[in-house]
Amino acid sequence: MIGVTKTTAGTSPRLYGRAAELDAVAALSERPLSGRSGVLLVAGEPGLGRTALLDRAVRDFAAGTVLHTRAAPAERHLALSGLHALLSSAAALDAPAFGAVTPGVLAPGHPAARIPSGDGTAPGGTARSGTPATGLPPTVLLDLLRRTGHRRPVLVCVDDAHLWDPLSRAALGFAARRVDSAPGVALLLSVAGHRACAPDFAGLPLLRLGPLTEHATGALLDDLALGAADPLVRAELLREAEGNPALLTALAGRLSPAQLSGHAPLPRPLADGPTLTRVVGGRLAGLPSATRDLLLLVAAAHEHRPDGCGADEALVLRAARAAGLDPAALDAAERAGVARSEGNLVRFDDPLVRRAVHRGAPLARRRAAHARLAAVLDGQRDRLAHLTHRALASDGPDPRLAAELASAASAAEVRAEPLQRSLALARAADLTAAHRSRAARLTAAAEYARLGGRPRRAGELLAAAREGAAGHDAVRGGAELVRGALALRDGPVGDAHEALLLAAALLDPYDPQGARGARFGAMEAAWAAGDLPACLTALDQGTASRDPDDDDFRAGMQAALSIRFGDARGPLRRVIDRAGDDDDPVRLLRAGAAALVLGDITAACRLNARALAAARARDTATLVPQALEHLAYAELRAGRHARARAHAEEGLRTAHRSGQRNVVAQHHAVLALVASIEGGGATLTAHADAALDIARPHGLVQAASLAEWARARADLGRGMALDAAARLGPLVRPGHRRGHFAVRMLMAPCFVEAAVLAGECAADAGTAVEEFAGWAALGADPQAPAQLARCRALLAPPPEAEALYAYALTRHERAGGDFERARTLLLYGKWLRRRRRPREARGRLKDALYAFERSGAVVWAEQTRAELRATGGAAPPETAGPLACLTPQQLRIARCVAEGATNREVALRLSISPRTVDHHLRNVFALLGVRSRVELSRLVAREETVPAG
Incomplete structure (x- = not known):
């Protein structure tokens, strides 16, 4: 489609979730209006909104001329067709600079008249002779734009520029790279995502479109359905669309009002072949039939690799040759950007295209493709893949094949990823007629889907297993075990606890090992909820195991949770020792937890790192974010904050990908704690809020306690002791609002410090110290004696305080950890300064400063520098402008007031009296010539945020 439009302001259709992209396009469109030029390349896969974005730019360009063309796929092999179309559309403008041109015919003097066409004639129809096809003057489009831009602002929009013929693309790329020489002109081009790095477009400013966020797709669906979509239907549509707005629109459009409202069943599959073809079928248009047949083999082979990594190229080519297909037919798909070879794999560039190829083919052709793949697979070496493709080719119940497939999928000696096993077991269930066997296979498929990081798929398989699971306790117990494990990672942990206890009771007579695993899971759910009695209840139930590791872990945890650490050390130490040569990620995570309970932080870091490596080696996607969570927490306890942040950031990404929101909350909480040390105020707030948003509805008391602790510690680092004490008080004091039982004592030193510095809650602080003393005596935390x-x-009182500070520093030397030692040095330095011993204070404060810097504790280092400046031990940073006349103490007070602190709060932060603050503040007002705190705040903000000169 070609359009030349002089637009006027009007209502533009809404684009959801594209605020940043619209801003980028608007910035480009504004450049010609001020005589500047620019170019922007928009890249994205089908359905993500490239065309809509360009259409919006055309509608909004009100003060100039738009040249708008969409490439015609049918003309992509006609030389110069794209450029000819654009120049012909330009001729429709009343612009003498273009010469006397009518659409489709170029005047003899027009620059494009010298451009050869693909059929041996000039574009205007004049015969040419001896001009090679490569004789296109590369400046032709640029010359046109130069002559036009100085007369009026011009926006050139070329949609699907990658579909232009090669010579036209070359001229377009030449003009785009030199558009700076054409003032008043902007080029907005769109290409398929895989063509963004093609030679004609490489290096151009790039705007890459990704899938829409869940919030944006939800807003689009609410608009499409007029708010009438049932919540479950809405969730399923959003999952199926995967952030593709065109697919979401097509899916919503094929549902009736009754289906949208949940009163009628949804069609299966929800995204069928015709729907997918409407969205991405253009990518397949024009491909030879042999190529399409080969692509169906690729898509069928990909069914055995649901992780999305690709299909085995050797397998596809063997099947192609057996079917009489030329393997070279795949070259056309690669040229079209549909599929490509990568090493020994063939993969589709867009998963939607793969789904369209597979689901768009008739069922008989799909089965034939799977049969061809099964025929060329070795039944012994590739047993699981061979049986899976045979099952996918089957057209009805086949008990024998189902039994063989289920056996292969469950066999430990068969090398396969969890998602491959899940697919095989689900297909075996499809071929099974007996309800009980079918339900058992669906449940096993759900468990492997969970391990593979596909909780939604696991839920769907459990729902399908429900009918058969009602008949036998063993099958019901297996289903409840999977259901509870899913809720433990993504749901209210109270629900997970009950489901896992029910699973244990049902499985006891049939699967004692599974029952023990369910009880350990129930204990973990109760731990996350901060329910100590429920933890003990889960561990008390059940019979002894033949596995000494299970018995030792259970006995050790029972003793530790009952505050009998002497009884806990032996069993838990044996669990740790046995894990030395283990490679099972679950047992390694359990041993890491035992090490943390015993206070052996070094062992906890080592064991959790091994658990992470084992989980990755086994491709258990659901365990990787858990191992990263445990490792990040152990590194945090060891005082290695940068490592903890790195592990938690990776864990956050993997937990999001595997749909484990409870683990997401834990990672956010760890990152909030790191930010409370490193000083990222906005970062801390974002992570703490994200953790609490999940923790509160899901009952994650541990994650919530850590997030609140992070906020309080950040307040303390900024000198806001009163705020920190108010946050921590309810978590540390006894009562129904108390924090998590395993975190309360870790927070106690922060609460005591905040309460004392704030001058309040002395009685509460004394009570907390005595309770903390009991905790420190248990030996479960290497930092506790120094903190006590x-x-x-x-x-x-002063005579005793100095000796206690000295003793604390001695204990820090034994425990290690720069951050906690630096906090003690900072408090000791403050104490010395208040007693007018500045020389001794400077020595302690400098040691604290260097330790904070080594720890990356930015906000704490800044507090220490301020204390040093108050002792005269370090020169203040050079301050330009009016603030240069203030003393270091006056400057500190001015900064605190500018932040909104009252005189009393300033006094608490700086460890001086409110009367001293009032005295200094009057002098600050006089020196700066301000009359109010508001004027002072504005002056400080202006002087310290705007560079001088």
Whole structure:
């Protein structure tokens, strides 16, 4: 389609979730209006909105001329067809600069008249002779734009530019790279995602479209359905669309009002072949039939690799030759950007295209493709793949094949990923007529889908298994075990606890090992919920195991949770020792937890790192984010904050991909704790809020406690002791709002420090210190003895305080960890400064500063520098403008007031009296010539945020 439009302002259709992209296009469109030029390349796969974005730019360009063309796939092999179309459309403008041109015919003097066409004639119809096809003057389009831009602003929009013929693309790319020489002109081009790096477009400013966010696709669906979509239907549509707005629109359009509202069943599959073809079928148009047949083999082979990594190229080519297909037919698909070879795999560039190829083919052709693949696979070496393709080619129940496939999918000696096993078991269930066997296979398929990081697929398989699961306790118990494990990672942990206890009770007579696993899972759910009695209840039930590791872990955890650490050490130490040469990620994670309970942080880091490596080696996607969570927490306890952040950031990504929101919350909480040390205020708020958004509805008391602790520690680092004490008080004090039982004592030193510095809650602080003393005596935390001495120093009279600070530093040397030692040094330095011993204070504060810097504790380092400046031990940073006349103490007070602190809060932060603050503040007002705190805040903000000069 070609359009030349002089637009006027009007209503443009809404584009969901594309605010940043619209801003980028608007910035480009504004450049010609001020005589500048620019270019932007928009890349994205079908259905993501490239055309809509260009259409919006055309509609919104009100003050100039738009040349708008869409490439015609049928003309892509006609030399110069794209450029000819654009120049012909330009001729429709009343612009003398273009010469006397009518659409389709170029005047003899027009620059494009010298461009050869693909059929041996000039575009205007004049015969040519001796001009090679490569004789296109590359400047032709650029010359046109130069002559036009100085007369009026011009926006050139070329949609699907990758479909232009090669010579036209070359001229377009030449003009785009030199558009700076054509003032008043902007080029907005769109290409398929895989063509963004093609030679004609490489290096151009790129805007790559990705799938829409869940929020944006939800808003689009609400608009399409007029808000009438049932919540379950809505969730399924969003999952199926995978952020593709065109596919979501097509899916919603094929549903009746009754289906949208949930009163009628949805069609299966929801995204069928015709729907997918409407969205991405253009990518397949024009491909030879042999290529399409070969692509169906690729798509069928891909069914055995549901992880999306690709199909075995050797397998596809063997099947193609057996079917009489020329393997070279795949070259056309690669040229069209549909599929490509990567190493020993063939993969589709867009998963939607793969789904369209497979689902768009008639059922008989799909079965034939799977039969061809099965025929060329070795039944012994490739047993699971061979049986899977045979099953996919089958057209009805086949008990014998179903039994063989289920056996292969469950066999430990068969090398396969969890998702491959899940697919095989689900297909075996399809071929099974007996309800009980079918339900058992569907349940096993659900468990492998869960391990493979596909919780939604696991839920669907469990729902399908429900009918047969009602008949036998063993089958019901297996289904409840999977259901509870899913809820443990993504759902209210109270529900997970109950489901796992029910699973254990049902499985006890049939599968004792599965029952023990269910009880350990129930204990983990109760732990996440902060329910200590429920943890003990889950561990108390059940019979002894033949596995000494299970018995030791259960006995050790029972003793530890009952505060009998002497009884816990032996069993838990044996669990740790036995894990030394283990490669099972579940047992390694259990051993890592045992090490944390015993306070052996070094062993916890080592075991959790091994658990991570084992989970990756086994491709258990659901365990990788858990291992990263445990490792990040252990690194945090060890004081290695940068490592903890790296592991938690990776864990956050993997937990999102595998749909484990409860694990997402834990990673956010760890990242909030790291940010409370590193000083990222906005980062801390974002992570703490994200953790609490999940933790509150899902009952994750541990994650919520860590997030609140992070906020309080950040307040303390900024000198806001009163706020920190108010946050921590409810979590540390006894009562129904108390924090998590395993985190309360870790937070106690922060609460004591905040309460003492704030000058309040002295009685509560004393109570917390005595309770913390009992915790420190257990030996479960290597930092606790030093922290206890520090807390007692904060509450002690001067003669005793100094000795306690010195003892605390001695214990820090034994425990290691720069951050906690630096906090003790900072408090000791403050204590010395308040007693007018500046020389001694400077020594402690400098040690604290260097330790904070080594720890990456930015906000704490800044607090220490301020204390050093107050002692005269370090020169303040050079301050330009009016603030240069203030003393270091006056400048600190001015900054605190500018942040909104009251005189009393300033006094608490700086460890001085409110009367001293009032005295300094009057002098600050006089020196700066301001009359109010508001004027002072504006002055400080202006001087410290705007560079001088």
